[in-house]
Amino acid sequence: xxxxxxxxxxxxxxxxxxxxxxxxxxxxxxxxxxDCDSCAAEVRALSEDAVRLAWSAAAPPPMAMRDRVLxxxxxIPQEPxxxxxxxxxxxxxxxxxxxxxxxxxxxxxxxxxxRQRRPLFVPFATATAAAALVVASLFAVQANRTQDELDAxxxxxxEIAHVLQAADAAATRGQxxxxxxxxxxxxxxxxxxxxxxxxxxxxxxxxVRQLWLMRPNEQPRSxxxxxxxxxxxxxxxxxxxTSLAVTVEPDGGxxxxxxxxxxxxxxxxxxxxx
Amino acid sequence: MEADELLMLVAGGDQKAFEELYGxxxxxxxGLVRRVVRDPAQSEEVSQEVLLELxxxxxRFDPRRGSALSWVLxxxxxxxxxxxxxxxxxxxxxxxxxxxxxxxxxxxxTEEVEAGLEREWVRRCLERLTELQRQSVTLAYYDxxxxxxxxxxxSLPLGxxxxxxxxxxxxxxxxLGGAA
Numbered sequence: 001x002x003x004x005x006x007x008x009x010x011x012x013x014x015x016x017x018x019x020x021x022x023x024x025x026x027x028x029x030x031x032x033x034x035d036c037d038s039c040a041a042e043v044r045a046l047s048e049d050a051v052r053l054a055w056s057a058a059a060p061p062p063m064a065m066r067d068r069v070l071x072x073x074x075x076i077p078q079e080p081x082x083x084x085x086x087x088x089x090x091x092x093x094x095x096x097x098x099x100x101x102x103x104x105x106x107x108x109x110x111x112x113x114x115r116q117r118r119p120l121f122v123p124f125a126t127a128t129a130a131a132a133l134v135v136a137s138l139f140a141v142q143a144n145r146t147q148d149e150l151d152a153x154x155x156x157x158x159e160i161a162h163v164l165q166a167a168d169a170a171a172t173r174g175q176x177x178x179x180x181x182x183x184x185x186x187x188x189x190x191x192x193x194x195x196x197x198x199x200x201x202x203x204x205x206x207x208v209r210q211l212w213l214m215r216p217n218e219q220p221r222s223x224x225x226x227x228x229x230x231x232x233x234x235x236x237x238x239x240x241x242t243s244l245a246v247t248v249e250p251d252g253g254x255x256x257x258x259x260x261x262x263x264x265x266x267x268x269x270x271x272x273x274x
Numbered sequence: 275m276e277a278d279e280l281l282m283l284v285a286g287g288d289q290k291a292f293e294e295l296y297g298x299x300x301x302x303x304x305g306l307v308r309r310v311v312r313d314p315a316q317s318e319e320v321s322q323e324v325l326l327e328l329x330x331x332x333x334r335f336d337p338r339r340g341s342a343l344s345w346v347l348x349x350x351x352x353x354x355x356x357x358x359x360x361x362x363x364x365x366x367x368x369x370x371x372x373x374x375x376x377x378x379x380x381x382x383x384t385e386e387v388e389a390g391l392e393r394e395w396v397r398r399c400l401e402r403l404t405e406l407q408r409q410s411v412t413l414a415y416y417d418x419x420x421x422x423x424x425x426x427x428x429s430l431p432l433g434x435x436x437x438x439x440x441x442x443x444x445x446x447x448x449x450l451g452g453a454a
Binding site: 021066 | 285287301305308326333334396416433436439444447
């Protein structure tokens with residue numbers, strides 16, 4: 001006989017998703033999950049939320065770890081694939097794999113709805129989510145802004161909204177070795193993009209960060225200068241564009257880049273480069 | 275190539291694919307583990323275990339159940355929490371924390387270096403939760419406490435903590451604009 005009434009078990013979905021159950025409770029809840037489709041769906045959703053918390057903790061790993069791990073995989077044997085066919089196969093039986101990971105991960109539960117494919121390193125499911133980020137970064141510093149700045153900000157917010165309304169709006173981001181990121185929401189059909197930098201300290205005095213559009217067989221074209229931490233709205237992007245690059249330039253910017261890019265981001269995943 | 279595809283190749287024993295996959299997941303895995311485990315040496319050890327488990331068990335990954343990255347991070351979190359609980363049970367953690375109190379520089383520096391897009395955004399969304407929602411979620415997820423321990427620390431009934439965790443996660447989802 002169960003120690004818990006059913007509704008008590010339901011209420012464990014959130015602690016379970018956060019790995020906040022004691023082992024015995026965890027086991028009991030996992031048994032319950034097998035027979036409760038609605039709990040499984042809830043656990044999956046809550047677990048996705050928890051993974052967002054995980055992403056925000058990303059940090060550059062120690063270099064030595066890479067060497068050790070890659071050396072180890074050359075000698076460590078793998079568990080054999082249970083499935084007979086190589087790629088698209090039937091799910092293996094539940095019992096065979098329940099030992100190591102929670103069922104919503106290993107597949108004791110019904111499959112989730114078809115997931116959208118995402119570009120590399122984009123934890124956001126949709127361009128809208130990425131845009132919410134941009135908008136939030138605008139709101140965050142509002143208190144210190146003058147009316148002119150607020151007006152400019154408002155114009156920028158509507159520019160962002162405009163980019164997002166495009167049917168082909170897509171988001172991507174890149175990260176450098178120090179964990180600093182460049183994020184882009186772009187519409188190839190509109191030739192517009194909103195670009196954010198994150199994790200960068202202010203450029204040295206007398207210097208500014210400049211955004212460049214890179215195209216095959218052509219000189220880089222300036223897309224503008226970054227002002228403090230506000231996103232940059234770039235327009236007139238042609239479809240042949242392959243990537244964006246950021247360089248540090250003297251105040252006022254340069255006609256052509258004079259330094260190596262601090263970060264570069266390919267635009268293929270957001271519909272450019274044709 | 276995306277993590278999902280790479281993981282499928284890794285399942286077939288492709289070491290090159292594993293190397294590429296490592297590049298994608300090592301940072302998130304190590305960062306998460308360190309956030310929970312705190313001790314740098316132990317964090318590295320747990321991360322290594324997770325990454326090797328990824329190699330060994332890649333064949334278990336089923337893309338229809340969710341993304342490879344969610345899979346990896348769920349595994350990493352589970353391992354990190356297991357480690358921190360056994361360390362805590364052994365009383366080591368309290369001692370470490372006492373020592374750490376005298377060296378606050380470590381966390382501050384890394385905070386600065388790692389201030390990425392997600393970190394910023396999640397931080398903002400966490401700030402929008404109520405105090406109890408935020409504490410219930412972060413004490414469990416980032417500090418590895420069970421919900422019973424969280425209830426004890428916050429002097430709240432168990433039922434309240436469970437509700438705060440659920441509401442906190444749901445509100446976080448709304449704020450992050452996620453489509454789960």
